[in-house]
Amino acid sequence: xxxxxxxxxxxxxxxxxxxxxxxxxxxxxxxxxxxxxxxxxxxxxxxxxxxxxxxxxxxxxxxxxxxxxxxxxxxxxxxxxxxxxxxxxxxxxxxxxxxxxxxxxxxxxxxxxxxxxxxxxxxxxxxxxxxxxxxxxxxxxxxxxxxxxxxxxxxxxxxxxxxxxxxxxxxxxxxxxxxxxxxxxxxxxxxxxxxxxxxxxxxxxxxxxxxxxxxxxxxxxxxxxxxxxxxxxxxxxxxxxxxxxxxxxxxxxxxxxxxxxxxxxxxxxxxxxxxx
Amino acid sequence: xxxxxxxxxxxxxxxxxxxxxxxxxxxxxxxxxxxxxxxxxxxxxxxxxxxxxxxxxxxxxxxxxxxxxxxxxxxxxxxxxxxxxxxxxxxxxxxxxxxxxxxxxxxxxxxxxxxxxxxxxxxxxxxxxxxxxxxxxxxxxxxxxxxxxxxxxxxxxxxxxxxxxxxxxxxxxxxxxxxxxxxxxxxxxxxxxxxxxxxxxxxxxxxxxxxxxxxxxxxxxxxxxxxxxxxxxxxxxxxxxxxxxxxxxxxxxxxxxxxxxxxxxxxxxxxxxxxx
Numbered sequence: 301x302x303x304x305x306x307x308x309x310x311x312x313x314x315x316x317x318x319x320x321x322x323x324x325x326x327x328x329x330x331x332x333x334x335x336x337x338x339x340x341x342x343x344x345x346x347x348x349x350x351x352x353x354x355x356x357x358x359x360x361x362x363x364x365x366x367x368x369x370x371x372x373x374x375x376x377x378x379x380x381x382x383x384x385x386x387x388x389x390x391x392x393x394x395x396x397x398x399x400x401x402x403x404x405x406x407x408x409x410x411x412x413x414x415x416x417x418x419x420x421x422x423x424x425x426x427x428x429x430x431x432x433x434x435x436x437x438x439x440x441x442x443x444x445x446x447x448x449x450x451x452x453x454x455x456x457x458x459x460x461x462x463x464x465x466x467x468x469x470x471x472x473x474x475x476x477x478x479x480x481x482x483x484x485x486x487x488x489x490x491x492x493x494x495x496x497x498x499x500x501x502x503x504x505x506x507x508x509x510x511x512x513x514x515x516x517x518x519x520x521x522x523x524x525x526x527x528x529x530x531x532x533x534x535x536x537x538x539x540x541x542x543x544x545x546x547x548x549x550x551x552x553x554x555x556x557x558x559x560x561x562x563x564x565x566x567x568x569x570x571x572x573x574x575x576x
Numbered sequence: 577x578x579x580x581x582x583x584x585x586x587x588x589x590x591x592x593x594x595x596x597x598x599x600x601x602x603x604x605x606x607x608x609x610x611x612x613x614x615x616x617x618x619x620x621x622x623x624x625x626x627x628x629x630x631x632x633x634x635x636x637x638x639x640x641x642x643x644x645x646x647x648x649x650x651x652x653x654x655x656x657x658x659x660x661x662x663x664x665x666x667x668x669x670x671x672x673x674x675x676x677x678x679x680x681x682x683x684x685x686x687x688x689x690x691x692x693x694x695x696x697x698x699x700x701x702x703x704x705x706x707x708x709x710x711x712x713x714x715x716x717x718x719x720x721x722x723x724x725x726x727x728x729x730x731x732x733x734x735x736x737x738x739x740x741x742x743x744x745x746x747x748x749x750x751x752x753x754x755x756x757x758x759x760x761x762x763x764x765x766x767x768x769x770x771x772x773x774x775x776x777x778x779x780x781x782x783x784x785x786x787x788x789x790x791x792x793x794x795x796x797x798x799x800x801x802x803x804x805x806x807x808x809x810x811x812x813x814x815x816x817x818x819x820x821x822x823x824x825x826x827x828x829x830x831x832x833x834x835x836x837x838x839x840x841x842x843x844x845x846x847x848x849x850x851x852x
Contacts (some may be wrong), residue, residue: 342635359618
């Protein structure tokens with residue numbers, strides 16, 4: 301029930317048609333009697349810097365979920381960028397502090413790490429390989445670093461992207477060992493596909509699964525189908541793994557906490573979500 | 577069910593706590609499966625001109641319901657002001673045309689006129705007295721003029737306000753006879769209280785009810801209680817009348833039509849509204 305006391309979380313991106321967050325958050329808010337609403341707002345790039353600022357001046361603005369194509373530019377608009385967002389090179393959440401300052405954070409990687417921990421695996425002291433150093437790969441690498449991973453391998457077909465990510469990582473985490481230039485999964489405890497490989501029929505696999513340790517935990521970011529060809533091969537190899545939508549639902553509680561709202565479990569959110 | 581295809585009607589004003597429109601429109605949209613949402617937006621005056629423009633650049637912005645304190649300034653922001661809004665000196669609705677131009681309209685008076693017509697009374701060729709030449713009085717006078725009233729009496733304790741309204745009216749309706757300076761209801765077919773008199777205990781009545789023709793139709797804008805002291809006296813006098821909330825619900829279909837949405841009756845809207 302939307303009233304004059306309802307607080308808004310703007311879901312800012314363009315185009316809006318594929319947005320999923322309203323159907324995840326709003327059924328939960330309604331069930332819990334939380335007087336907050338996620339509102340899709342189709343904001344184009346040329347309007348975004350001005351709109352974000354003015355949106356947050358609304359007396360009932362609580363937060364923003366930021367998506368394509370605004371995640372990177374948000375870094376330059378907010379007053380404070382959290383380390384994970386700085387390393388990721390993008391923000392997907394913004395909130396207003398009591399003093400009016402806007403703070404940007406990035407939860408794409410947090411969802412991956414939370415899911416891994418919930419499945420009984422560890423990050424601290426482990427070795428991780430992240431294939432793909434774009435937005436989501438950078439976010440996952442940043443969150444693995446925050447969770448205490450000891451060593452990271454980064455690979456991107458555009459080598460400079462991996463090197464840039466390495467530079468940002470070691471700037472914030474000087475003790476972290478980071479290697480770039482190889483997508484060989486041998487010897488890694490955690491292996492993540494953060495490339496779009498698997499979205500299209502006939503894509504090559506992101507790593508050589510024959511060299512993947514069966515003890516490794518594997519993550520996938522591709523959301524187009526639950527079991528991508530990569531995960532199919534990973535499963536045959538005997539590895540534990542996490543599907544793309546796990547990452548999605550694992551990050552929602554992190555957003556709720558960031559916005560100062562009562563939280564719940566990813567499974568509860570998944571059960572109440574009205575995705576079609 | 578809010579999704580990425582949902583269109584937005586921004587309800588712009590400050591403060592928002594007393595907003596009623598979300599609880600009137602949204603239950604109707606939900607019942608009818610109309611993929612539109614009225615969203616309260618607590619926009620302060622200093623942010624309003626910029627925010628209104630950027631709100632309407634959202635790809636899913638459909639319209640705006642404008643309320644205090646923005647109704648007057650909206651005239652200067654939109655690209656086209658409809659005659660009724662120009663005479664009223666205020667807009668309470670804005671929509672975007674296909675070419676991007678913003679059009680401002682004013683429906684406060686339309687609600688009064690529609691209610692009167694629904695109750696079987698006429699406006700065309702009649703004589704009307706509007707007491708109070710502020711925002712709502714001006715809007716009612718403008719709508720009565722548009723509906724073909726022959727003669728208008730205007731009264732305001734601040735005489736210049738009535739004279740200004742007279743000037744705007746005859747500029748748009750040169751054939752309309754307009755007199756100012758008297759609140760004597762004798763000889764009028766339609767008499768409207770458009771002052772706040774009746775909101776507070778002990779307020780004087782807006783006109784001398786003893787001089788009110790029992791055949792007159794009387795309108796009231798005060799919403800604090802259904803039967804104000806004025807309407808109580810009017811009823812004792814034997815006049816037909818319309819309460820403040822009738823005007824409110826009568827104008828909703830006019831907004832729906834303005835926004836290009838399927839409409840319904842005021843009674844239906846009143847039955848489904850979830851006002852508390």
